[in-house]
Amino acid sequence: MRFGVALALSGLTLAAQTPAVSSPTSNSIGMEFIRIEPGTMQVGMFHPDCENGGGGRGRGGPPADPRMIWDDADRAACEAQTKAERSDGFPVAIKKAYLIGKTEVTQGQWKAVMRTNPSLFQADRVPNPDNHPVESVTWQDTQAFVKALNAKERTRAYRLPTEFEWEYACRAGGLGQQTWTEIRAQAVLGLGLAGRGGGGRGAVSTAPGSEPLPPETPAQYTARTGMTNEVGSKTANAWGVHDMLGNVWEWVADPYNGKIFPDPTPPKSGSVHVLKGGGFASDVKNAICATHGFGPGDPFAVGFRIVKDLP
Amino acid sequence: MRSYSVVLALCLAAGSASIDIPAGFTRIFDGKTTRGWHFSGTVHHGTTGIATVTKDGTLQLVQQPFGQGGLFITDKTYKNFELYLEVKVPFATNSGIFLRSTEGGSAYQIELVQGGATGALIGELLRLSQGIPAPDLTNIWKTDEFNAIQVRMEGDAPHVTIWINGVKTGEVQEPRNDQIGGVVGGHIGLQLHWLDTYEPRNVSGGGMSNAMKPGHPLEFRNIAIKELP
Numbered sequence: 001m002r003f004g005v006a007l008a009l010s011g012l013t014l015a016a017q018t019p020a021v022s023s024p025t026s027n028s029i030g031m032e033f034i035r036i037e038p039g040t041m042q043v044g045m046f047h048p049d050c051e052n053g054g055g056g057r058g059r060g061g062p063p064a065d066p067r068m069i070w071d072d073a074d075r076a077a078c079e080a081q082t083k084a085e086r087s088d089g090f091p092v093a094i095k096k097a098y099l100i101g102k103t104e105v106t107q108g109q110w111k112a113v114m115r116t117n118p119s120l121f122q123a124d125r126v127p128n129p130d131n132h133p134v135e136s137v138t139w140q141d142t143q144a145f146v147k148a149l150n151a152k153e154r155t156r157a158y159r160l161p162t163e164f165e166w167e168y169a170c171r172a173g174g175l176g177q178q179t180w181t182e183i184r185a186q187a188v189l190g191l192g193l194a195g196r197g198g199g200g201r202g203a204v205s206t207a208p209g210s211e212p213l214p215p216e217t218p219a220q221y222t223a224r225t226g227m228t229n230e231v232g233s234k235t236a237n238a239w240g241v242h243d244m245l246g247n248v249w250e251w252v253a254d255p256y257n258g259k260i261f262p263d264p265t266p267p268k269s270g271s272v273h274v275l276k277g278g279g280f281a282s283d284v285k286n287a288i289c290a291t292h293g294f295g296p297g298d299p300f301a302v303g304f305r306i307v308k309d310l311p
Numbered sequence: 312m313r314s315y316s317v318v319l320a321l322c323l324a325a326g327s328a329s330i331d332i333p334a335g336f337t338r339i340f341d342g343k344t345t346r347g348w349h350f351s352g353t354v355h356h357g358t359t360g361i362a363t364v365t366k367d368g369t370l371q372l373v374q375q376p377f378g379q380g381g382l383f384i385t386d387k388t389y390k391n392f393e394l395y396l397e398v399k400v401p402f403a404t405n406s407g408i409f410l411r412s413t414e415g416g417s418a419y420q421i422e423l424v425q426g427g428a429t430g431a432l433i434g435e436l437l438r439l440s441q442g443i444p445a446p447d448l449t450n451i452w453k454t455d456e457f458n459a460i461q462v463r464m465e466g467d468a469p470h471v472t473i474w475i476n477g478v479k480t481g482e483v484q485e486p487r488n489d490q491i492g493g494v495v496g497g498h499i500g501l502q503l504h505w506l507d508t509y510e511p512r513n514v515s516g517g518g519m520s521n522a523m524k525p526g527h528p529l530e531f532r533n534i535a536i537k538e539l540p
Binding site: 226 | 413492
């Protein structure tokens with residue numbers, strides 16, 4: 001059951017920051033950055049309810065069995081649990097302006113720095129791979145890239161964003177969670193196929209089976225089964241940043257804390273790191289700024305963007 | 312079909328405390344711990360579900376927090392195999408068996424919805440060439456009891472056969488491999504479907520009805536596999 005429910009905010013005091021839009025700056029490898037101004041956001045808001053439970057309709061199945069419908073005890077149990085788990089989260093202050101990549105790091109940018117390309121979706125599979133996000137990178141790989149870029153430009157300004165910096169730039173001053181309509185306008189989802197970026201789940205096809213089919217080229221196979229899209233192919237968010245949601249999951253600096261949301265003070269160490277934003281094979285449900293995923297993820301859908309500290 | 316009689320015999324015992332698995336299969340859930348399994352960190356169903364093992368060797372999966380489930384997958388990956396397991400799915404709960412799943416949950420899926428489309432083969436975050444429609448399980452499915460599911464999956468363009476309580480309920484020869492990137496193989500996964508979003512009132516899509524009934528865990532036992540060449 002799906003609901004079209006009007007935006008209803010809970011009365012929380014949330015500062016909707018709207019930095020002045022500035023022209024993107026670029027660096028030695030043509031990477032563009034958006035300046036993000038200081039401000040605050042609310043992290044970890046969790047407001048589940050029981051309105052969606054026990055309606056009795058299955059997805060695509062036979063007519064509902066009456067035993068699917070919740071009784072009073074089921075609803076009471078849900079109400080008690082969700083009341084206990086409800087949280088308004090905590091405020092996070094971003095105290096210093098920073099530059100964040102306008103898009104995910106591309107294969108072309110990766111090659112310009114590292115002289116290699118670990119990505120799956122290269123020229124045999126997609127027509128313009130240099131504009132696709134680099135993927136199949138581990139968190140350690142991102143550190144090597146940052147180190148090499150800093151060395152190339154004789155600076156120490158480049159690094160992965162913290163989770164809070166990433167989420168702040170993703171939310172772009174928005175209150176709470178975006179609607180699925182907004183997300184689909186901004187995110188490469190639905191397996192990333194041309195014209196199908198709206199978050200389709202890849203359900204059963206009506207294509208005939210059993211008959212032998214002619215061989216496919218890697219490009220034909222990829223177009224049929226899913227791929228990243230070129231960066232910047234969807235609408236930017238309110239602060240002009242592209243692909244924060246969808247296309248590839250993005251590594252951030254923080255180790256994973258083992259919880260559904262980050263803690264106000266992130267862990268200082270840990271071998272598993274946080275992934276944000278969802279990828280082309282994700283569902284719209286978790287392609288949201290708040291999603292606090294963790295590695296390894298699917299290599300073909302894991303990339304990153306970087307920030308640059310201001311002097 | 313060669314395992315039909317074995318499975319049928321097992322199923323006659325299902326509902327009682329069945330502790331056996333088909334001959335030639337190896338347990339991939341030891342009945343005591345969750346060793347060899349983990350929750351996906353990127354699937355949309357959730358990443359913080361709870362997996363516990365009861366004293367009688369049953370794996371129980373529960374959403375935590377409510378509305379957020381997960382995908383409980385094997386550490387190991389499999390290509391060609393026969394999988395056997397027994398599952399108890401409460402009414403108003405949505406689950407599935409993921410086959411050749413990626414870490415993030417792109418997979419062939421056998422749907423498990425008691426009173427719904429149990430036994431259908433669908434694609435989860437995977438564009439399936441040819442599915443298997445939901446079978447008529449009248450006189451096959453045992454309501455609110457453990458039911459035995461067996462599936463054989465073999466070939467790059469996989470041939471998939473499904474038995475429920477010893478009865479063949481579906482079979483398909485896929486015309487092509489449908490896995491992202493041309494991979495063949497992946498994890499076995501047990502789906503604990505999401506029900507709600509973090510801030511439901513802000514989301515035009517709403518939630519997923521019948522994904523989890525409060526206080527009624529999903530239960531699996533006797534999970535075993537036979538790898539094929």
